[in-house]
Amino acid sequence: MPLVVQKFGGTSVADSEKILSAARKAIRAQQEGNQVVMVVSAMGHNTDQLIDLAGQVNETPPAREMDMLLSTGEQVSVALMAMAVHSLGHRAVSLNAAQLGIQTDSSFTKARIRTISPERIRKLLEAGNIVIAAGFQGIDEDLNITTLGRGGSDTTAVALAAVLHADACEIHTDVDGVYTTDPRQLPEARQMSRIEYGEMLELASLGASVMHNRSIEFAKKYGVPIHVRSSFSDTRGTLIASQSESETASVCGAAMTRDEARITVQGLPDRPGVSHELFKLLAEHKITVDMIVQNIGQEERADISFTVPKSELQSAKQVVQTAVTEIGATGWTHDDDVSKISVVGAGMADQTGVAQKMFRALADAEINIQMITTSEIKISVLVEKSQALAALRAVHSTFGLQNTPTDAATWDRLPERTASEADLQKLVADLQAADMEQLSLSDIDLAEDQARMTLSGVPDRPGLAADVFDAVAAAGVFVDMIVQSYDGFQGETSLSFTIPRTQYDDCKAILDSLAQSYSLRKVSASREIAKLSVSGIGMRSHTNVAIGMFEVLAANGINVEMINTSELRVNVVVEGSSGSRGLACLKQQFSSQLN
Ligand code: ASP
Ligand code: MG
Numbered sequence: 245m246p247l248v249v250q251k252f253g254g255t256s257v258a259d260s261e262k263i264l265s266a267a268r269k270a271i272r273a274q275q276e277g278n279q280v281v282m283v284v285s286a287m288g289h290n291t292d293q294l295i296d297l298a299g300q301v302n303e304t305p306p307a308r309e310m311d312m313l314l315s316t317g318e319q320v321s322v323a324l325m326a327m328a329v330h331s332l333g334h335r336a337v338s339l340n341a342a343q344l345g346i347q348t349d350s351s352f353t354k355a356r357i358r359t360i361s362p363e364r365i366r367k368l369l370e371a372g373n374i375v376i377a378a379g380f381q382g383i384d385e386d387l388n389i390t391t392l393g394r395g396g397s398d399t400t401a402v403a404l405a406a407v408l409h410a411d412a413c414e415i416h417t418d419v420d421g422v423y424t425t426d427p428r429q430l431p432e433a434r435q436m437s438r439i440e441y442g443e444m445l446e447l448a449s450l451g452a453s454v455m456h457n458r459s460i461e462f463a464k465k466y467g468v469p470i471h472v473r474s475s476f477s478d479t480r481g482t483l484i485a486s487q488s489e490s491e492t493a494s495v496c497g498a499a500m501t502r503d504e505a506r507i508t509v510q511g512l513p514d515r516p517g518v519s520h521e522l523f524k525l526l527a528e529h530k531i532t533v534d535m536i537v538q539n540i541g542q543e544e545r546a547d548i549s550f551t552v553p554k555s556e557l558q559s560a561k562q563v564v565q566t567a568v569t570e571i572g573a574t575g576w577t578h579d580d581d582v583s584k585i586s587v588v589g590a591g592m593a594d595q596t597g598v599a600q601k602m603f604r605a606l607a608d609a610e611i612n613i614q615m616i617t618t619s620e621i622k623i624s625v626l627v628e629k630s631q632a633l634a635a636l637r638a639v640h641s642t643f644g645l646q647n648t649p650t651d652a653a654t655w656d657r658l659p660e661r662t663a664s665e666a667d668l669q670k671l672v673a674d675l676q677a678a679d680m681e682q683l684s685l686s687d688i689d690l691a692e693d694q695a696r697m698t699l700s701g702v703p704d705r706p707g708l709a710a711d712v713f714d715a716v717a718a719a720g721v722f723v724d725m726i727v728q729s730y731d732g733f734q735g736e737t738s739l740s741f742t743i744p745r746t747q748y749d750d751c752k753a754i755l756d757s758l759a760q761s762y763s764l765r766k767v768s769a770s771r772e773i774a775k776l777s778v779s780g781i782g783m784r785s786h787t788n789v790a791i792g793m794f795e796v797l798a799a800n801g802i803n804v805e806m807i808n809t810s811e812l813r814v815n816v817v818v819e820g821s822s823g824s825r826g827l828a829c830l831k832q833q834f835s836s837q838l839n
Pocket of ligand 2: 253254285395
């Protein structure tokens, strides 16, 4: 019999009416011939209220007690949901994490799921019950209650769908699907019919609050199709699975992260290990570092810029001050009036001119780009906060995101999860044996066919990046990594990018002529660079990957020239002659996590 997991978020169970209406949906799914597992969040703003209450008693409540407290929210809603199903004349049993057998590690308030034992759920389902599972919570080895982090009920739902090999995982929420950008910010945003896991992962981590990003990591890892839909209607929502909405579109969505802060550390000694020391310190203080841009060293010194959420700037400043003294940098600056605008799309991995199009749209809107980083399926720029909305609109419209792509893939039914009974048994056994949320790396690669171009002393005004990449694209050069840093020099930035080595001479000639007409300070280039990458799922929620890379490269005397990070991959550029040695170091460092 088909099995569906239906998750209802806080707004979908905010009052008794809504609880009854969710119960009706589950009963309907059961009557249509499915076994039904509901995963329920705490009612409305219950979790926020509990956090607030805790703060009134203790400014820094012990994490263990926090989880004891927060898990009560979900316990209330599962019990009420079961009562609601009963009142409608059907059978239901509510279960908390211990009863569900959701085992996690002991990192209170951000625990990771280790194993789930599905036997009890299966028995209850077979006896005709709707099983109502408490989202967000787990128990550790010592039976302490843990929670999975804010929004964690999504992760519970997808994890249960994976172990139960559910045919569908429906996320019932207060929006009717995934949009090309947040419709509250841009009314022209469009609901997508479907989106690919990697794209959703990037958008979720950019703050598209539709889903908890760890739940998407799970879904990708175990191939669980997710249907995000409105709990207040029956219309079809968005399918998150392994296929993009369009085969030809380069970009599927755009996002704005409004409250960012930039920190630039100037005059870092340009030697191996420096960035590692800085980021290790920041990680030790649990500061979430986002865009990292390091420019090419000049006179043995380099600048490094990165962004942190504005709310973490205060603590970041203290750490940076210490780091600057320890490392011997010349100084540092910060700006807390910046926002990040990003575009995401699986299609950009093999298309040219995507970055150029984004930069041109920003230039036409007279928006200055302060920093740029790119990864395989994402381009992010930092702009002045007052221009963020205009920038988002310009970018959304230049990629025509408001219009349904002409080749948009529609869907009538969820992708079928065809597996023999034996395969299924094996999958369940594997899942139970495995640490479900362990970091799993898929590849460690070395690319030695690239070259680097760097423009220094670039006037920091709108349009330059667009002009540079227009000229480069016109010559048919395929640009890969792009980073633009915020320079130590007043009013100037520097821009580096990588290209295929075979196009080195053509590209260098273009830049030399641009340098003249724009009076740029310097064009430098390197024919021999090596790009090292580590890819997998959960690269950012396991922040130690990037740090581990810096650490082992530094320990082996290998200098990192460029960096970029995404949800699925961390890339670093090093000198060409260090490529194969770098690869060997990384393989050694990460071999136990490779699968
Ligand atoms: N109740 C928890 C929260 O508000 C978990 C969830 O809603 O997914 O974060
Ligand atoms: Mg929620």
